[in-house]
Amino acid sequence: MTAPDTQSPAPADKPRREPMFTPEDKANIAWFWRGYLREKLPWLIVVFGMVIAQGFVYQQFLRLTESGLRVIFDSGTLRDLVVICAAVFGVFAFRGVMSYLIPRVSVWIAADAVAKLRRELIHHLMELDLAFFEHTPPAAMIQKLVGQVEGLGNFVGQTTVKAGRDIATVVIVSIYLAYQQPLLFASAAIVFPVIILTMQLVSRKVKLVQAQTENAMRDYISTIDETMSGMRTVKIAGQEEVEEDRLVKSTSRLRRLTIRRNAAQAVILPCIDFAAAFVYMLVIGGGGYMVISPAFDVDGAAIIAFLIGLVLIFDPGRRIAQFVVSLQGALVQLRLVRGLYDERAGIVDAPDAVSEFDTGADLTLDNVTFGYEPDRPLFRDLSLTFGGGQVTAIVGPTGSGKTTILSLLGRLYDPIGGTVRIGDIPVNKIRISDLRQAFSVVAQDIVIFNSSILDNIRYVNPDATDAEVRAAAEAAELADVIAERGDLPVGPKGAQLSGGQKQRIAIARAFLRDAPIILLDEATSALDQKTEDKVKRALGRLARGKTTIMVAHRLSSVIDADRIYVLETGALVEQGTHAELLAKNGLYAQLFDSQKQSYGN
Numbered sequence: 001m002t003a004p005d006t007q008s009p010a011p012a013d014k015p016r017r018e019p020m021f022t023p024e025d026k027a028n029i030a031w032f033w034r035g036y037l038r039e040k041l042p043w044l045i046v047v048f049g050m051v052i053a054q055g056f057v058y059q060q061f062l063r064l065t066e067s068g069l070r071v072i073f074d075s076g077t078l079r080d081l082v083v084i085c086a087a088v089f090g091v092f093a094f095r096g097v098m099s100y101l102i103p104r105v106s107v108w109i110a111a112d113a114v115a116k117l118r119r120e121l122i123h124h125l126m127e128l129d130l131a132f133f134e135h136t137p138p139a140a141m142i143q144k145l146v147g148q149v150e151g152l153g154n155f156v157g158q159t160t161v162k163a164g165r166d167i168a169t170v171v172i173v174s175i176y177l178a179y180q181q182p183l184l185f186a187s188a189a190i191v192f193p194v195i196i197l198t199m200q201l202v203s204r205k206v207k208l209v210q211a212q213t214e215n216a217m218r219d220y221i222s223t224i225d226e227t228m229s230g231m232r233t234v235k236i237a238g239q240e241e242v243e244e245d246r247l248v249k250s251t252s253r254l255r256r257l258t259i260r261r262n263a264a265q266a267v268i269l270p271c272i273d274f275a276a277a278f279v280y281m282l283v284i285g286g287g288g289y290m291v292i293s294p295a296f297d298v299d300g301a302a303i304i305a306f307l308i309g310l311v312l313i314f315d316p317g318r319r320i321a322q323f324v325v326s327l328q329g330a331l332v333q334l335r336l337v338r339g340l341y342d343e344r345a346g347i348v349d350a351p352d353a354v355s356e357f358d359t360g361a362d363l364t365l366d367n368v369t370f371g372y373e374p375d376r377p378l379f380r381d382l383s384l385t386f387g388g389g390q391v392t393a394i395v396g397p398t399g400s401g402k403t404t405i406l407s408l409l410g411r412l413y414d415p416i417g418g419t420v421r422i423g424d425i426p427v428n429k430i431r432i433s434d435l436r437q438a439f440s441v442v443a444q445d446i447v448i449f450n451s452s453i454l455d456n457i458r459y460v461n462p463d464a465t466d467a468e469v470r471a472a473a474e475a476a477e478l479a480d481v482i483a484e485r486g487d488l489p490v491g492p493k494g495a496q497l498s499g500g501q502k503q504r505i506a507i508a509r510a511f512l513r514d515a516p517i518i519l520l521d522e523a524t525s526a527l528d529q530k531t532e533d534k535v536k537r538a539l540g541r542l543a544r545g546k547t548t549i550m551v552a553h554r555l556s557s558v559i560d561a562d563r564i565y566v567l568e569t570g571a572l573v574e575q576g577t578h579a580e581l582l583a584k585n586g587l588y589a590q591l592f593d594s595q596k597q598s599y600g601n
């Protein structure tokens with residue numbers, strides 16, 4: 001039942017020597033390409049074409065500059081100069097138009113890819129088992145769906161495209177320069193290995209720090225989430241300083257990592273600048289010598305144009321180097337996002353699952369063995385039957401496994417051994433959606449959304465009419481509260497409601513859903529006696545002719561049940577009607593007596 005712990009440090013937390021692109025990185029890039037970009041191939045080709053065209057602008061500029069210099073030095077005509085100036089303006093105007101079109105198309109492609117990725121991640125999340133969510137902090141999901149996916153989108157739509165333009169410029173201008181001045185270009189090229197080596201070293205470091213930053217960010221969001229949702233406890237317990245301290249520590253960790261990342265990246269630009277200085281020196285010295293020396297047929301205009309070409313290369317070269325480094329960060333994000341697909345749902349429809357089953361039949365646990373941790377079973381060979389159309393209660397000390405039984409019936413978990421059945425059909429042979437459709441559940445953990453009470457009730461049956469929703473609210477004794485609050489939202493997680501009001505919303509949902517099997521887990525525990533009596537009468541009407549299973553601590557709630565099961569640490573210790581169990585004078589009778597004394601029942 002354990003889902004992999006996504007809190008554990010990512011493998012990249014450990015320093016490791018790896019190439020700039022590991023096989024995993026390559027597989028992840030291929031996955032992203034196949035799933036989210038390939039379908040836009042025609043548009044990507046358009047972007048690619050525009051990027052290449054932009055790259056040619058600088059090459060044309062160089063050619064025109066060289067010609068312009070010759071016009072000036074070799075006293076050409078004014079007309080020649082005007083033509084060259086107009087051509088220079090033309091090529092840069094073209095570059096400007098491309099600069100508008102390329103991001104328009106590329107951001108659209110990336111936004112589509114991000115939206116598709118988000119849709120698929122959300123769909124995948126919804127399919128995962130409850131156990132996964134019990135082991136994964138919401139912050140990890142928020143971070144994936146919000147930050148990491150967005151980061152990937154920006155990287156693909158903007159950073160990569162800009163880098164594509166820069167790469168095209170560098171390659172095209174380099175080829176042009178190499179063609180024009182092979183000797184000078186070959187001598188300048190000796191700096192390339194140094195730049196590549198530096199980038200490799202920096203990339204490794206950046207990848208490592210990025211993985212740690214993602215973990216730190218997840219912890220930071222987690223801390224905010226815990227603090228904000230537990231603010232009532234924080235205030236009452238006077239723990240504001242402790243929480244502030246926790247948050248500040250998280251931000252300090254992020255700050256340290258940001259500085260470390262920047263320190264690693266900071267080496268790149270000086271390295272390129274040194275390389276540039278070396279190459280400029282070489283070209284001015286070597287190129288100057290070539291102009292002066294009669295041994296070479298090179299003029300000043302050619303050397304100046306070559307120098308300008310180098311300037312044109314080094315600027316995008318700096319940006320490409322930064323791109324390669326930020327690519328490492330994006331690869332970490334890609335790995336983390338894709339990692340969600342490694343999580344697989346265990347509770348899925350069987351290939352031969354049926355939709356039809358007798359919802360009024362007995363529900364049975366047959367020799368069920370189950371534990372949240374497989375090596376620590378809570379139930380061993382537990383057998384229980386809940387009569388169809390009858391009311392069955394499960395009682396017992398806290399932690400004895402009462403709620404877990406309800407979860408097994410609704411197939412929120414699968415047993416390790418034994419079978420859970422409805423009639424003759426094992427629940428794992430029924431389509432999950434049809435199975436769960438058969439249940440109305442009033443659980444202990446009630447999910448309330450920040451909308452009106454009526455909308456909260458409608459959540460279980462969005463197609464219900466207003467009259468039906470109001471009737472459910474009335475049955476759950478909520479009419480007064482609705483009259484008072486109107487359509488006001490109830491605050492995040494229902495923060496503006498009392499515990500009893502939230503519980504009545506859950507009960508109203510059960511009324512509205514009106515399913516054939518009713519599971520009540522401490523359904524009325526937060527209600528005062530008078531309201532509880534009224535709600536119970538309404539629940540009694542709702543339950544008529546339906547299978548009802550109720551979990552209750554207050555034993556006065558279960559005395560009318562057709563059958564009562566008494567559990568203790570996962571084992572069935574007694575069963576019978578209220579009268580039979582009192583007569584047995586066992587655990588139930590003891591619990592009942594002690595409650596009678598404390599409640600005066």
Ligand SMILES: Nc1ncnc2c1ncn2[C@@H]1O[C@H](COP(=O)(O)OP(=O)(O)OP(=O)(O)O)[C@@H](O)[C@H]1O
Nearest residue numbers: 134372373378396397398399400401402403404405
């Ligand atoms: N999601 C979970 N993951 C791991 N252990 C769990 C989980 N839910 C419950 N447990 C453990 O399983 C045992 C049975 O829990 P369960 O909620 O079924 O008891 P219960 O009888 O309903 O308790 P209570 O009366 O307090 O509601 C407890 O020891 C509990 O700590």
